[in-house]
Amino acid sequence: MNVRSSTLPSSGSTSTQPLTRSNLSFRGPLMDVYIGNDTEPFKLHKDLASASSSLFRRYRNEDALNLPDEEPHLFELYAQWLYSKNSKAVFKDLRAHELVKCDDGTIDQPGAETLFHLFCLGERIRDVTFKNTVVDAYIDAVKRAKNYPTHLAAWIYERLPENSGFRKLYIDIWCWDSDELWFEDLESRDDPLTAPGAFWLDVFKRKTELGRTVYGSRYKKPWDSDRTQYHETEETEGEAEDQVEKDETLEVVTKSEIDSEP
Template sequence: MGQPAAKKQKLDFSNSFTVHVGTERKQYMLHTSFATKTSGFFRIAANGRWKESKDNKLTLPDVRPSTFEVYLEWLYTDKIVLLETETGRNPDGTPKLRKGADTAYPQLLRLYCLAQYLLDLTFQNTVIDHLIKSVLHFKVHPGVSDVKTIWPLVPDNSPIK
């Protein structure tokens, strides 16, 4: 006889908080149970000791909304969906979209920085897995400009350095 199925934890959608992201302070509603599942930062914020946590409002001014949206998609679906980059317009007016190494690496490296900031080791490892898959797929490594972008954003003891 096989093992009994693992009990799936019931999802809790009853508590949420607001996160203002970027310099434009784009607003996102986030379920506390999802946010605290893997993020140490959100766990600390949710414990009520910060002034912001008492108001159920957090601010991440140094994070791009597009980066945070990829994180949220992963948080709720367990999938990293990278954004395509608009590179102009087609004759019919629709956007020309590009997805390749030159757009994937900057996004993945920003996601890695966000994962470190949010103390989310699970997401950090997922991003590293995607970086490795991207190197194998595109057959090109992140460039010097990619490294220069994230170098000042990660701590000296960061594994990515």
């Protein structure tokens, strides 16, 4: 993690009790969170953000943070989710199951791609509950979608760890729903040869693990029978903060650095 500050905040919560929604104070102090190049900050209640995200828990003693590499439109959805009592309803307007024909004639699925980028945001700010909500929203989209773009595999294998719930779900989608039509009349970016070899190996291993007998109509798709198998579990506070510290792709600018900038 790249932290630009003359003084690092102390780690951990000032409270002796773990933060949960049941003991939050929405009259408590606020934190200004600057995203990308936006000059107007998001104002988040420290207790609320710290109860959900290990990144904000790590910096809850700061009055302002800048996350210069994040996208404002994604963080706005995160903030809406944070204040919605963790409801996936905030993702409804994404219409993630829908296909959109672009001006160049290609077919896109912008809502599904936005869910992927939201999951990546949750990964970077270490918010497990948010990631699990995004996975649930993607499963809801999968039930209605008729297209699963192959190019997502390259993004997933480049940006998400091996134990990622989203990654496991995407592999299972290809194991259970794929057929020969998925390999015909594809756009160049969805050419199967552009997907990582590790992805196809994982799909093959998963098919072998499940066996042929489970593919009958008598069997539910795994995300229908138990979607929680794609949920990730909360890390302990110490483990989560260690991961925040080790993330070299995450840049955080604290208030002292913001104030010193011209």
